[in-house]
Structure formats: C-alpha cells, structure tokens
Amino acid sequence: MDFAAALQSRVSRVEAGIDRLLPPASEPSSRLHGAMRYSMQAGGKRLRPVLVLAACELFESAPRADPLPAAVAVECVHTYSLVHDDLPCMDDDSLRRGRPTAHVAYDEATALLAGDALLTHAFAILSGSYSGDSALAASLVAELAEAAGSRRLIGGQMEDLLAERIPGATPETLRFIHLNKTAAMIEASLAMGGRCGGAPAASVEALRASGRELGLAFQIVDDILDATADTATLGKTAGKDAKAGKATYVSLHGLDAARRIARESSDAAIAGLRRLPGDTGFLAALAESLVNRTH
C-alpha cells in the first residue's frame, strides 16, 4: 500500500471512531452535542490520532489494547484547544479548516461549553474504554492530562498570548511556546500509542523524544506556511502572524534558517523513530510528510 492510501485508511478509522465515541446530537443537550460534533467533524489532518494508531502498530504482534479510543481522546483535546483558541478573547478567528469556527457557526457561549465538554469527554473516553485494564487507563489519563495541562499545552498558549502583547520575544521564549503549545500533544500521541501497544518504558520514552522533535518541526513549518501560503490553500487565515507582529521562527531566524531548523528537527525525529522495533516505515513517512506539507 502506498503512503497516501495507508494514511487514508487510518484517517477513516479515526473518523469512524469519532462518530462512535461522541454523544449523539439527538441526546440532550442537543445544541451542545451538535456543537461538539460540528467541531470534531471539521476534518483536518487528524495528525495526532493517526500518530497514536501508528505508534501502536510498531508493537502490533501483541497490542495491549485497541488504540482507537486513545486516538479519539487525543483529537478531542486537540479540537477543544482550537475551539477555545479561535474565540474572540483569544485569536478571534472566524475560519478553521475552511469552515466557520464554532463561535461563528453557533455563538461564543456554546463554543466555550463545547470546548469544555470535549476536554472532559477525552477523559471519559479513556476511563471508560480502558476500564478492563485500569493500569493502562490511569497511565493514559496521566499522559494526556500532563500534555494538555498548565505546564505544557495551556502554559504554551498563555505564553504565546503574552508574546503577542509584548513584542520582542527571544528565541528561548519562542522555543518554550512551540515545545509546549505544539510538541506536547504530539509527544503524548506517540507515547499513548506506544502504551496501547504494550511498549516497554524505554520505547515510550523514545517515542516521546521523537515526538518532541517532530512537534517542533511541525510548528516551524506552520510558521513558514503562515508566511508563505495563501488563505485558500491553508483553509485558515494566512499571514496572521506577520499582521499581528508575532514572533515566529521566520521572523526571528529568517525563512532559510527556519526551513533548516525544521529539517534538522524532523531528521532527528525520523532517525529516532527508525530505531524503534517493528515496521517503522509508515511512521517515518508520516513524519516526513509533515515537514513537506503545503497546508
């Protein structure tokens, strides 16, 4: 199977998992459940959940548990963070994945609550779907809560916001933001996939280390695309960073250096992944595709 087909089959599995594991929109509060589904069904690359599945596959001769619920939980957290990030008091963005953002399609309060509910639901999925293996359930909850918490994802978003308000962010600050706002959830995706696969602790650590490099590369590419691509290609507003006077790898280091750093990080990630057991071909190709993407 070529990479595109292999990717598509995993994306389809994730989409089906999302549909199965989210409350039906017919159930009260139907407005809330409708908004949760609207946000989750907006498409997107499904990068993080596919990373969960792909990391689990490395250990597939004896997977410990089905990684799909963990993949959906990760996507719930990622989507909630986008919904809240798009709110008027944050980035105030009206377009996401080519569609109106949740607070535009519904309203601010509904988007706020749908985000809250998606975050909470991620933990309900983990505790519910892995109740037969409570040690795994507890470790997945710990992994996700840590990555999404105040020391990582939310801390990165807070510092990102402060950096927009106070110009002159240093390269160190920018690295802190990228490592926490973006890399944390990519690390957690790989580590959670490994845990579902029954990976030994050393492999979980190796997955996390590769995720860190991959996450950094991914966010630098995001900076590059914001500076070079157009809104129609991106499916979200392009040129936002420069307009906001926001420090990015492009503004701090220049386009060529940003491309080089992204390449170095992604090479480090891929080299790390290739040292893992099992067939690492798909995972390495996926990492490669993230740095070469055009949207």
Added chain:
Amino acid sequence: MDFAAALQSRVSRVEAGIDRLLPPASEPSSRLHGAMRYSMQAGGKRLRPVLVLAACELFESAPRADPLPAAVAVECVHTYSLVHDDLPCMDDDSLRRGRPTAHVAYDEATALLAGDALLTHAFAILSGSYSGDSALAASLVAELAEAAGSRRLIGGQMEDLLAERIPGATPETLRFIHLNKTAAMIEASLAMGGRCGGAPAASVEALRASGRELGLAFQIVDDILDATADTATLGKTAGKDAKAGKATYVSLHGLDAARRIARESSDAAIAGLRRLPGDTGFLAALAESLVNRTH
C-alpha cells in the same frame, strides 16, 4: 467537637491540599499558575471537597486511600466551571465570593485558559495521586468525567443558558438544569469520597442518590437566596435571576413552595445518608446546614 469546628477542620485540610496540589505560581507560565491559584484561593464554602472527605470518613475503619487529592480535584472542576460561567459571553459577572472574578482581576483570555487548566489539572491530580491503586484512579476519573461532562454539568449549563434566552422554561426543564448543573457534582463528590473509603458498590450508589437530592435542595436554596438576600451577604450579585427574567424554583413555584421542595429534597438526602454505615452525624449536619444557609 461541635459542627462548626468539625467543618472548619475539614475546610482547613482542603485549603492545605489545594496549596500543595496546585502548581506554584513561580513556575512558568507564572501568569497562568497565578490565575489558577487566585481562582482556587477565593475561598467559598468548599462544600464539594468537604463532602468528599465526609463520605470517606464513613468507611474510616479501613479507608482505601487518602481522599484529599480527590477532594481537591473536585474543587478544581467546580472552580473552573465558575470561572468560565462568569465570563462575559456567559453570565458576565464581575463579583464572586466577594472578590473580582478572574477575567476582571486578569483578563478574559487568562481566565479562559486558567479554567481550562484547572479542569485538566483535576485529572492530573487523580491519575497522579492514586497511581498506586490504578483501579481506584480509573474509577475516580470516570466518576468525575461523567459528572463534569456534556450529559451532566456542561449539558446543564448549556440548557440553563438557552432557558435564559427563551422565556417560559417548564418545571421539567428547570429540574433537568438543576439536576445536571448542580446535583451532578455533589453526587460525584459523595461517590468519590465513598470510593476512596473503599465503600461497596451499593453504598456508592446510595451516596450518589443522596447527593442527587442534596444537590437539588442546594440549588433551590440558591434560587431562594438570589431572590431574598442582598449582594453584601451573598458575596456575589444578588437579584440576578429576576433581573434576567430567568426561570427559577421561586419564579415557577413561588417562594413557599420552593422552600417546601428544598426541605423535602434535603430530608430525603439526610434520611438516605443516615442509612449508611459509620458515624453519619457530620455528613447529616452538613446536609442540614446547606438548606438552612443564608449565603
């Protein structure tokens, strides 16, 4: 020990637990951690965490685990829900527990993120503090995620918001809102305390059933106080419901009937609690104090 002293000793234990289990404000992002602590240290009755401790005490001859982390986790979720509920796009309230609300003391974006971080941290506390008993950890996560999720707490808040926009809420709608917006977390507090105490499944169910009645009584008393007390006594804006034209037990049933329904629910809760094993005196007195409170 009289009730007031017994209550105060448990509240002090909760305050110490909060201080110990929240990230220090000195740790980056310090603005975010400062806002989390500001919101959590605003005081309040600490009702829910004290219910966790009190329910655990019923089984104290052989407690399964220290209930304090579970108590703090519950308070994190309760506080996050208040922080988000106070935001301009929701209730737009500037006063809470006699102090400026988080988005007034900081700003909207910081309050949003601090709420997100508190919700996430609740699950980090549960998975971290009970890692030695992963079956307990997973059951506490499931209990809290269910109570705080789209079918209960957030669903109740969504319907509450819709009821404010569309006048003419039925008694059934109002009951749905109260049972989910308020009772769900009180049920979960008692059930989680019971689980930490090692309660058998039937006792956990009995705790949850009493929590349901207690939560209903508590919210009806809230409605009554909003209609009858003043802002200085409440420590939050009084008379909001009538001003907003919001359906409450007072507006739908009248003051006398609202008082009677609150009394009936609280009697049912107390009778249920008294049937539990152990010394139920403190828990019953606590339930009693909630219906007789003046703020």
